[in-house]
Amino acid sequence: MDTFQRFYTTGFPSPGESWRERALRLDDLLIVHPASTYFVRVRDRSMQGAGIFPGDLVIVDRALEATHGSIVLATVRGTWTMKRVLFDKEKIWLQSEHSRYPTFEVRPSMQFQIFGVVLCVIHGVSPSLTLEDLIERYAKQPHS
């Protein structure tokens, strides 16, 4: 966004010029560490109880420390999963937020690797302009 002095066609500068603030941008609020922030699409139901629904977009930050109770994006034997991680003394547990998915303990053989911590979820609510529609807008052109 250019910040250039605006002279109205009256020839006088705007009275608000020295008070001008940058318009709000979602990036500034939600992307804390740009270099370690990644966007992921969720298609499974296992974290519905936490408010992450199929079709939602989540913001994952690798720079954040995975503490007890944080939701993480991880791989288990090379397969992606998103679960709440629980630390209990020496043990690590992965908990879902859906009745059909049990909590399970992470064992060394599972090759458990955390990718990053889920910061927040973006959930579309408009039936006429869904998150899917918004993503499709960029399907044919790169964002520049």
Next chain:
Amino acid sequence: MKHHIFALVDANHFYVSCERIFAASLEGKPTIVVGNNDGCVVAVSPEAAHIGIQKGMPVFECQHLITEHTIAVFSSNYALYQDMSDRMMAVLSTFSSHMEVYSIDEAWLDLTHIPPETFTEYGRLMRARVLQWTGIPVSVGIAASKVLCKLACAIVKRHPEHQGVLNLLALSEHQLTDLLSALPVEEVWGIGKRSALRLSQYGILTANALRDADHIHMRHAFGLLAQRAVLELQGICCLPLVEQPKARKGLLVALSFSRCIEQRCELEEAIATYTVRVAEKLRSQRSLAAHLSIFIQTSPFETTTRPYANGAGAWLPFATAFTPDFLDTSLSLLHRIYRESYRYRRAGVYLTQIRPQHVIQPDLFGMYSTETEARQRRLMEAVDGINWRWGRDTLRFGAQGIRQQDWFMHQRRRSPRYTTRWNEILTIS
């Protein structure tokens, strides 16, 4: 010369590492990345190297190894690699106020202002943070000169006991001598195969031997580069950090063709297509360009036909973003450098002298007209709008050609562009 301490941070098998970030199941499995047109190997994982695949090998030559050992193959995904590189460099930039981004996967940092006793720890910290924030494993070499840093990194990559970081300044003279004596002189940055051969005739076979050489003598016998290599090996910095400005200096679209092009008309189509692309990029960043250059070249890997590479550039009468103006220029430049009966394999169009759109600089000859400019801008906006809505190349310029462009590069097994395309981001099911 002022005393400087450098760290070289060099990503390990960078392209492969980028692929592994989003495909965790590949960790430890032999993986390769094949270059434009899936023709030759551009990156090799340690496991694949162990099997015998080397960078630069044509794919058909190692196809049997690929099948036999089920090696994972990816087409190069430069959109992803470039973004991951930008992230890696962003992370590193927090560690020093003076940094030189050397290539897509290497950067130099100036550590002169950090307490010497903390160098190694600093290196470990940099390595850990890059790994945590991007998933890319790197090697760090710390020394008083760039040549020594390069050697340190090479050693780190081959010897896992260093755990990714080697600080040459922490070694005793004896230890350093041992290390450098184990490296053939050819591996010293700045010494090529030919120089190494001649040096061996002087009895200089190792990096250590070169370090002990008389640098003045080296200058007379081998030239400036060799003299610099000797001094740098001694820890005397001759190659300072070159910090680049952050501003985007030029826009380039350069791609290899999937097959050789000999016909002038086909080369014209290629140049025209690349010109249209680069102009699209220019307009998308709200810029104008005042200079255009092109290059064409035969395949660097083909030894059967004559090599030819040439380029030409021209100033535009005034900074513009109007594709037809660019097309006129690039095609006339092509006519200047095109030679018959060469088998061309690669071409590129490069725009420089980039200016922001709202800064108008009327030209000396008064050819610029605000009316024309406004009309042209509306036309391009219309074209871009339609192509944006309906897909790239819905509207094409005649010069791009109407027939099937079968020379356009192949990318058969490219992974998704996880970090630059909304519709290709990682999806969990």
